[in-house]
Structures are given as structure tokens and as C-alpha cells.
Amino acid sequence: MDGMVSELGLAGWGVLLTVGLGAGIVKGVVGFAMPMVMISALGSMVSPEVALAGLIIPTVVTNVWQALRQGIGAAWESTRRFWRFLLVGFVLLMGSAQLVPYLPKSLMSLMIGVPVAVYAAWGLSGRPLALPGASGRRGEAIMGAVAGFFAGFSGVWGPPTVAMLTARGTDMQEQMRVQGVIYGLGSVALAGAHLVSGVLNSATAPLSMALVLPALAGLWLGFRIQDRIDQRTFRKLTLLVLLIAGLNLIRRGVLAI
Structure with missing residues (x-):
């Protein structure tokens, strides 16, 4: 961690903390995309493994808040309803x-x-x-498998999860809660998996912990924004940012081959 601090410098750390804040805001408004924003932005500054480790702890903490925002009872009902997705995704x-x-x-x-x-x-x-088919039991299990596979090496659950919820006609309030539950349980599993894989270790955990506070601040701001603006418009802007970030990762991957 000492080497990482000196290598990035104050300016680099300022950017990292800003990324955590921005990712939290996006998550607070649309309920997802925090791991995608963080893995894309952090991946431009540090190695993919370090970027993945960095998003793990903030993701756990923010998802717990999102899942429990409407109470433990509502969160438990969402867990019971989507248990197939969660079980297959975990495996x-x-x-x-x-x-x-x-x-x-x-x-x-x-x-x-x-x-x-x-x-x-x-x-x-x-x-x-x-x-097609994502609204049924088999479709739910398939989407859980896709989400879990990509989450294991990238920390990203969002796209297949949102696709599954949209196919089921989930309303916005429940979708926000369900995403918090699914991502929350998934992020806990992700943390455990990468304690075993060695990605989250004594060298990378301090970075992940440092991103918790800006991520929480961003989530709070995002929740406030969600109550006041047209979410559809903001989501389009979020998708544009994700497209740019994804294309940047593709560029980096191609150049590294």
C-alpha cells in the first residue's frame, strides 16, 4: 500500500476518491452501475486486479444501505422472491x-x-x-448464472440483473430495493471469493476501505437526486458514461495484447 500511495501521489488519490464519489452518485440515482463505473475508471490508473479489489468493500457497504432503505422486512421479501437468481449466481x-x-x-x-x-x-x-424467457424460473436461473460469472472476475452484476428485473416488469421502487438485495448478497460473496483468490489482501484492502466514505457520500447525494429529477434522462447520461468507459477498457485490452 505504501508503494501505491507514493506511485499515485496526491493528485492520483484525489482522482480515485472522486471516482468513488461519482460512482456512489450514479448508484444512488439508478440503483446500479457502481462497480462498472469504478472498475472502468480505476482500471485506467491501476491494474485490473487492484481495481477489482478497490471496489469490493465500498460495494458491500453501499448495497447494504440500498437494500435496507425500505426496511428489513421488504428486503427479506425480495430475497425470498429472487432466491433462484441469488443461488445460481453465488455458485x-x-x-x-x-x-x-x-x-x-x-x-x-x-x-x-x-x-x-x-x-x-x-x-x-x-x-x-x-x-425472452427471463421472466420465468429458467430464465431467472440463466440470468443469475451470467451475472455471477461476470461478477466473479469483474465485480459487475448490473446488466444481466437489470435485464432480468425489466423483463419481469418490476416497478422502479421495488427494482431499487431488489437490486440492493441482489448486489448486496453478491458483493458479500464476491468479498469472500477474493479473500480466497488473493485479490483482496493486506496490500489492496486499504485502498478499498479508503473508497468507502466517498462512495457513501455519493450514494446519499444520489438518493437525493433520485427524488428530484427525471431518472430516465439521468440514466441516459449514465449509459453514455458507461459506454465511454467500456470502450476505454476495450482499447486498453486491445493495446495490451
């Missing part, structure tokens, strides 16, 4: 997380950047984000 997450130390950095950047860019471009096209 795939634990397995794919062990691949991180063995994946080339260029491959990690491409595997994260491509789905982020495709998802953002699809959303910006104005087409409804719904997948």
Missing part, C-alpha cells in the same frame, strides 16, 4: 473468481469492457432492456 461467482489470478490483464479488460459497452450502447439505442 458461478465463487467459481469464476478463482480465475482472476490466471487471466491475462488484456483479457480481463476485454471481458469487462465488451459487455459494459454493449449494454450501454443497447440502452442508448432506446430499445427496451428485456430478454
Whole structure:
């Protein structure tokens, strides 16, 4: 960690903390995208493994807040309703997380950047984000498997989760809560998986902990914004940022090959 501090400098740390704040704001407004914003932005400054470690603890803490914002009873009902998605996602997450130390950095950047860019471009096209069959039990399990696989090596659950919820016709308030529950339980599993894989360790944990406060501040601001502005407009701006970030990761992955 000492080496990371001296290498980044005060300006670099200022950027990192700003990234945590911005990612928290985005999550507070739309309920997701915090890991995608953080892995994309942090990945431009540090290695993919360090970027992944950095987002783990802030993701756990902010998801707990989001999940419990409407009370423990509502959160438990969401857990009961989407247990298939959670169970299948957990199994795939634990397995794919062990691949991180063995994946080339260029491959990690491409595997994260491509789905982020495709998802953002699809959303910006104005087409409804719904997948055939995703509203049934089998579709829910399949989407859980996809989400868990990508979350294991990237920390990103958002796109397949949002697709599944949209296909089920989930209203906005419940979708915010359900996302908090799904991402919260998933992020706890992610933290455990990467304690085992070695990605989250004594050298990377301080960075992750340092990003907690700006992420919480951003989440608070995002919740305030969500109550006051047209969420559809802000979500389009968020998708544009994600598209740029995803394309940047693809660029880095291609250049590293």
C-alpha cells in the first residue's frame, strides 16, 4: 500500500476518491452501475486486479444501505422472491473468481469492457432492456448464472440483473430495493471469493476501505437526486458514461495484447 500511495501521489488519490464519489452518485440515482463505473475508471490508473479489489468493500457497504432503505422486512421479501437468481449466481461467482489470478490483464479488460459497452450502447439505442424467457424460473436461473460469472472476475452484476428485473416488469421502487438485495448478497460473496483468490489482501484492502466514505457520500447525494429529477434522462447520461468507459477498457485490452 505504501508503494501505491507514493506511485499515485496526491493528485492520483484525489482522482480515485472522486471516482468513488461519482460512482456512489450514479448508484444512488439508478440503483446500479457502481462497480462498472469504478472498475472502468480505476482500471485506467491501476491494474485490473487492484481495481477489482478497490471496489469490493465500498460495494458491500453501499448495497447494504440500498437494500435496507425500505426496511428489513421488504428486503427479506425480495430475497425470498429472487432466491433462484441469488443461488445460481453465488455458485458461478465463487467459481469464476478463482480465475482472476490466471487471466491475462488484456483479457480481463476485454471481458469487462465488451459487455459494459454493449449494454450501454443497447440502452442508448432506446430499445427496451428485456430478454425472452427471463421472466420465468429458467430464465431467472440463466440470468443469475451470467451475472455471477461476470461478477466473479469483474465485480459487475448490473446488466444481466437489470435485464432480468425489466423483463419481469418490476416497478422502479421495488427494482431499487431488489437490486440492493441482489448486489448486496453478491458483493458479500464476491468479498469472500477474493479473500480466497488473493485479490483482496493486506496490500489492496486499504485502498478499498479508503473508497468507502466517498462512495457513501455519493450514494446519499444520489438518493437525493433520485427524488428530484427525471431518472430516465439521468440514466441516459449514465449509459453514455458507461459506454465511454467500456470502450476505454476495450482499447486498453486491445493495446495490451
